[in-house]
Amino acid sequence: MGENTYDVVVIGGGPGGYVAAIRARQLGLSVALVEKEHLGGVCLNWGCIPTKALLRTAEIYTAMSHAAAYGLKADNIGFDLDAVVKRSRKIAGQLSSGVRYLMKKNDVTVYNGTARFVSAGDGAAVLHITDNEGGGEEIRGTHTIIATGARARTVPQAGLAPDGDKVWTAKEAMVPDQFPDRLLVVGSGAIGIEFASFYNALGAEVTVVERLDRILPVEDEEVSAFARKSFEGRGMRIHTGANVTGLEKSDAAVTVSLQTKDGDTVTETVDRVIVAIGIIGNTEDIGLEDIGVEVANGHIVVDPYLRTSVEGVYAIGDVVGPPWLAHKASHEGIICVEALAGEEEVHALDVSAIPGCTYCQPQIASIGLTEAKAREEGYDIKVGKFPFQGNGKAIALGEPEGFVKTIFDSVTGELLGAHLVGAEVTELIQGFGIAKTLEATEQELFHTVFPHPTLSEMMHESALDAFDRVIHT
Incomplete structure (x- = not known):
């Protein structure tokens, strides 16, 4: 192939994208991967891994708090927030560096920048790469895999627009500027509950707001009920069937207005708010509309083998919709590559066989x-x-x-x-x-x-x- 022409181009270096790139190289295909920030994507840098580091700190802190139950003595226990965050960031950095090593080991060409489709079909896609210094060049891919992930969903009309200060997404919640003594978490899915659990374990007064009638709504009802009783036993306050109707910020605090399931209006005054009400696929600014890739409800539409509506263009991971899980994205990457390479015995992903995990206490x-x-x-x-x-x-x-x-x-x-x-x-x-x-x-x-x-x-x-x-x- 000519210079800057590849069998496979992967857009996005998260757990779907980098795994797809490695599997494509194992099958003898030439591969380029485009990543605008850090290899490993949200999962390794701002999601799965660093949050688990934080939650491990919370687990150990909880165990120390109950040392006497194990016949141990641990007096005057406390925590250093800066050190807690530093450990989490160090682990994320280590793993991101590990992915870069894997790219080099497997001879994957990495472009640091953003990609946008110029054209697609007719046997290849042309993409314009804008590097992080503002330069640009074009590359071609016989097959192009979109693995651009997703971002936090917000509700600006209710004031739930993260500002990096008083109103956080998961990213800000991982690197707090100070420990919030009072915290309100909007959304009780895995992300919201994990942060609620972390801050609660370290001593914050935590309130969780969920618009549906129970927390952890994708879980079995018995699990949801058991978890709620456990969380409340640990001091959390939980509002289900409730909606945030307004938010007012001052220099000192945030006042959140809620409408309860009974139609009453209540207010909560807290130091910080975490918005964790789901995610939406990163489908913008990559030229999908220019080449005709179908997008519905904020996610790219694909068939069971991750093919989009445009020949030679595929999509995997969070950008194609739920379940929004790193291990799902990785398996989709492998299925996608093996199918496009013509491997035998390629099976579509059975969603019912995908485990889901929430690392709360x-x-x-x-x-x-x-x-x-x-x-x-x-x-x-x-x-x-x-x-x-x-x-x-x-x-x-x-x-x-x-x-x-x-x-x-x-x-x-x-x-x-x-x-x-x-x-x-x-x-x-x-x-x-x-x-x-x-x-x-x-x-x-x-x-x-x-x-x-x-x-x-x-x-x-x-x-x-x-x-x-x-x-x-």
């Missing part, structure tokens, strides 16, 4: 159908549940809070869904992920030997409970 993890959704879809189901307080390892860890819930098709025995809340469930969920991929029934789970003493034994007991064979309750 207690942790939450799920896969597949909720109980309500399974019934709605017409399944005759069997439901099993096992409590953490019945597990020896959980008691030994001092973590007796939570449960494991499993949902099976009563006719075929197929595992339809699993929903967990409690310590380390974000690690346990992958066991159910493998079971879903292998299309396991209750029999495979019954006959699997789970080691003792481990938290994983609850997965076994929950499956047994669904079929009236539970041992330890």
Whole structure:
């Protein structure tokens, strides 16, 4: 190929884009990747990884606060906010550098700048690259993968327009200029609840506002109810079925007006507000309208193999819509590349087999159908549940809070869904992920030997409970 001409051009270096680039090189294709900021995207730099670093600090701080329960002494405990943030940023920087190493190792050409389509179709797309110094050049790609990610959704009419000062997005919440003694979080999805949990653990008075009738609305209803009781037990205040109707900022504070589910108006005065009401795809300013790529509801429309409405142009990750998860984006990148390369046995992504994790205290993890959704879809189901307080390892860890819930098709025995809340469930969920991929029934789970003493034994007991064979309750 000629200079600046590639088999594959990837726009965006997040967990979808950089994984797609590596897989394309493994298949012998020439690859260019365009990234305007930091390799690793939001996930490594401002999302998944640095927030987990912050939440780990909160976990350790909570454990220190309960040292006496373990026979330990920890007096006058406290935290250094600058050091907490510095650790988080150092970890993000380390991993971003690691992605740059992977690009070099795999001989991926990296362009630092922004890309815009000049044309597409007729066997190749032409893109104009504007580098970060203002220069520009054109490159060509036989196949072009859009992996531009998404950004926080805002509601300016209610005053929920982040200003970097009093009203934050997740990005500002990760690098606070000061610790907010009073915090209001708008939105109770994974992002909102994780930040609520972090600041609550470090001592802030936290209020969560959710417009739907329950927090964590994508989770099973039992998990949502259990989590709410736990969060409120830790001092959080939660308003569900409520809307933010106005926001007034002063030098000292923010006053937020809420309309409750009963139609009453209440006000909350806080130091900072975090807006976490979802995300919208980054579809602007890349020339999609010029080449005819279909966009609907702020996301690029794709088929099961991530092909857009324009030949040779593909899209993966958050920019194509929910679930907005890094691991979903990575798998879409691999599926997309293998399909365009003509690999055999390429399977479209099964969304029901994608685990979701929320790293609050207690942790939450799920896969597949909720109980309500399974019934709605017409399944005759069997439901099993096992409590953490019945597990020896959980008691030994001092973590007796939570449960494991499993949902099976009563006719075929197929595992339809699993929903967990409690310590380390974000690690346990992958066991159910493998079971879903292998299309396991209750029999495979019954006959699997789970080691003792481990938290994983609850997965076994929950499956047994669904079929009236539970041992330890």
